[in-house]
Amino acid sequence: MEYDSSKLMREFAPQIEKTSKSWYLVFATLLAFFLFGIFGLYTQITKGHVVTGMRDNVVWGVYIVNFIFFMGMSYAGALISGILYLFKSSWRGPVIRMAELITIISLFIGPVFILFCIGRLDRLYYLILFPRIQSPITWDVIAISTDLIGCIIFLYLSFIEDFAKLRDYKELQLPKWRKRLYKYLALGYQETPWQYKIISHTKNIMAAMVIAIAIIVYSVLAWIFGVTLQPGWHSTIFGPYFVIAAVYSGTGMLIVVMWIFRKVYKLEEYITEKHFVNVGVLLLILAAFFGYFTFSDYLTKWYGSIKMDKVLIDKLFTSEYYYMFIASNYLGVLVPIIVVGIKKFRTITNITIAGLITVVSLWFNRYLIVVPTLETPYFPIQDVRSEWLSYSVTWVEMSLILAGISVFCMLFMLASKFVPIISISEMEKHTGETRGLMRD
């Protein structure tokens, strides 16, 4: 298929120009959830962390789970867009923007969840004032901020060409300040050869940087768990395991996002079954890797079982965690493999369901990493307070999870009103590239 800029602009301008009623309705609903979360946060700040389900043994609960989860999704863009860009995959055009947006949005949300876990937010600046670089949290602070800035630069680079297009598209029905903003952000890009060279050169650099940093960020996150002596956490495999799990969940999320935007903005022409299958194959490969890592992690713990590892594994297989374990580590691996692996099942809907299952089961996978371990300390939990014995989520934590998800959606909705959800310049380049191929 061939695309040229003016056709694409005509196609995508309405998405930016007009906002439907249902958009507002959805946005308002999400906003309500968000405000509910704010209320939950207010409760937690005024009454103390006692309103959460966390106690002295399970000191980290769903907040940390969400932190890992969102950070993991941020990987989607970083790795997928980076790799797709570097390797010049011919089909990347329509999905690359969405992947980048997932990255940046979840990278904003993820760290916020770790803040909910911190007892004294008023002293947060101590992290910068009195840093100890031996602490993995300090590594995390450095790595996440570096990653965030890197991703913003990368995202911006990929926006410049589109900003220039929006600036030059005279028929655009937008208020003046928006047009001026596009003009400012386009940095005077005119698609001259030297400008194009700068953009593609810097984009290559940032793609490489983003891939490298994302691996570091996710490894550091894994090391927060890995460096401790807790059963189930103290594992050398955790770094790469978390990296794979992150890309995996990010890819699943990308499929879900693709499906939603395809439906909402009627992008059937651009996002085709081919894209779903391609990302689906990526998902399949990652599912296999993820399954492999999960298996080898638990196998080594189970086979030569040190006492505490055995207690933990017994807990995972005999208590209420059993179904969660099966759902997250079996269904979450097997469903994508079967759906994408068998040609018959490879429909858009099926792949999307597989993607959704991936995302959800990965959330539970993280839950199973965080909570049961903390419920299995070396010394037995002998406490007269029953709520001290095990962890259960409270409404405050629930409200903040919902708020996180709604902010994720809200930011996506806002982003889709600011830039075309499909990168026009990438689509054009894609056309150019295929033309070149045909000529050869």
Add this chain to the structure above:
Amino acid sequence: MEEKDENKGSRRNFLKLGLGVGVTSILAATSASLLTSNKAFAGNSEKIKVLTQDGKLVEVNKADLVPADQIVSREDSHKGLPNRKFAMVIDLGKCKNARKCIEACQEGHQLPKEQEWMRVFLMQDTEKTAPYWFPRPCFHCDNPLCVSVCPVGATYKRSDGIVLVDNERCIGCKFCMTACPFSARQFHWKEPTTYTVPEEKYSPETNMPGREGTVGKCVFCPDKLRKGELPRCASACPMGVIYFGDIIEDTVTNGDETIRFSELIKNRAGYRQFEELGTEPSVYYLPPVDRQFPLERGLDGLDEQQIKKYDNVPYIKNLKETKDGI
């Protein structure tokens, strides 16, 4: 009758008030007694031996000493007592879960009833092995993982081996709590209400008053150590279970008995709990042999709820099953 009880209560309160914080030291007592007609007193010339910063014994006038009750500032609490390295030895053969160590600790650090810096676990390693009572303070490890992972330096290890938490610095990330394999650390999940110490008197050495959103734990009572007294748990134990001392001078004492640390460990096969984790604790245990009391004695005086917390211990399970059977 009622009236009488009331009077008794107030009388007891009076006595307790008399026990409250106050800076009447021995020093004051001697100077007060100077006013005597026949001049029998030696006055303030009483000499005592103290260890200087460079670790030398010197003799000083007792009167020249700064009162020991003075609060050690946050900065000064980073410095350990000179040329000291503290260690605790816990004789498991003598512990009968009298819980006096816990109570003394809670009273001394103004902790609420359910918050135990010092814990006594009922341990039973397997179903076939014997259960025993296991007091667990903070281990004040020589390779403290909790200190390693702290992002802001709120917890630190001093030259005398003591690991403290500065709750004016702590940001409450709880990483130290997950890093400690011994569950020694506790979080203030809500604003604590039990503290009567004013905030400006805060010292990491006592970790009082506790603050919401920060971490607290056993501190080895440096405030007591500075006065040459044993930690609260050690002096409170009626069984003399807890020995404490300086391993530089190779001596530990439980208040009644003073022994060389190395000999105690050698003769009684002392060990450290979870040695394999490599944190190098400063707390040593003597195996639970030659028990002075049957284990059940530890259950005396505990209510149903307190016994319930041991439900997962095979011994208690058996005990309850046989009871139900009858």
Add this chain to the structure above:
Amino acid sequence: MIRMKKKKTNHILNIFKTVFIALMILLFVPEIFIHAQDGADSVSAKAEKISPNLKLLTTKNSDETRSLIAVFSYKDSETKQSFDIKDVTITFFVGTDSLINLGTATTDEKGKAICSIKSNFDFPKNEEGFIHFTAEFKGNDVLEDASGEVDVKDLSISLTLEEIDSVRTVSVKVEQILANNVRVPLNEVDMQIFVGRMFSHLPIGTISLAEGIGTLEFPVNLPGDTAGNVIVIAKFEEHEEFGTVLKSDTIAWGIKTMHFNAYSPRSLWTQVAPVWMIVTLSIMLLGVWGHYIYVIIQLILLKKGEKKIA
């Protein structure tokens, strides 16, 4: 227990009965008495007073001064809990017939009041050589009067620390000082030798005194301070005849100890990180941020190029 005895003889049971009744009477009579008083109009303050315990101990210090230590406490008869009472003034006396006032002292938070007496003070002694000390508390609104007493003989310990044939030897000579300064060597008594430690005294051996004299070999492997100094103490602790008597001396017989640089200044848990960590982190950060800055500079160049085209 009782049942077993019942089977054996009824006789024992009868004795038990009698004792039991006697006990009951003893238990209830004061109660009745108190009730009668309560009933009789004014609640007498005297009946509500606490009767405290005053325990008197004496220590003869190494510098020949003598300390009188009064411990003032109260035991609740119901809870069996013991309280130390502080801020109470105690007066100390010596002598049997004519009391000499030694002065007063106030109890600290541990209920302790200490009275120190000069080394050259001439205590009155009875014909056996005992000195009689008393401590008195004059009651107040809450507390009843209390007194404590102790009789001790004066004892003189001389401690010699010297190397005899390259063996570090602790020698003691112990004499009782009876009335009229008659000195009698202590015989067939065991005396413990200690070294001073942070919290307490560590026993290093026992000397059996013969004609008031005895020796002990000082252990070779005992840690001292940084200079190897140890305090050697010869002591009787709360002896029934002498009270606490001690003599101490400092000597460099210990092993020199050094704990200052026991910990590496750079490790995982210190404030300052290990060098490799700082180097690794710096390299990574420089690498990444260097690229960021390069990219940003490129974008600034792009922006500047705008003007050229316009």
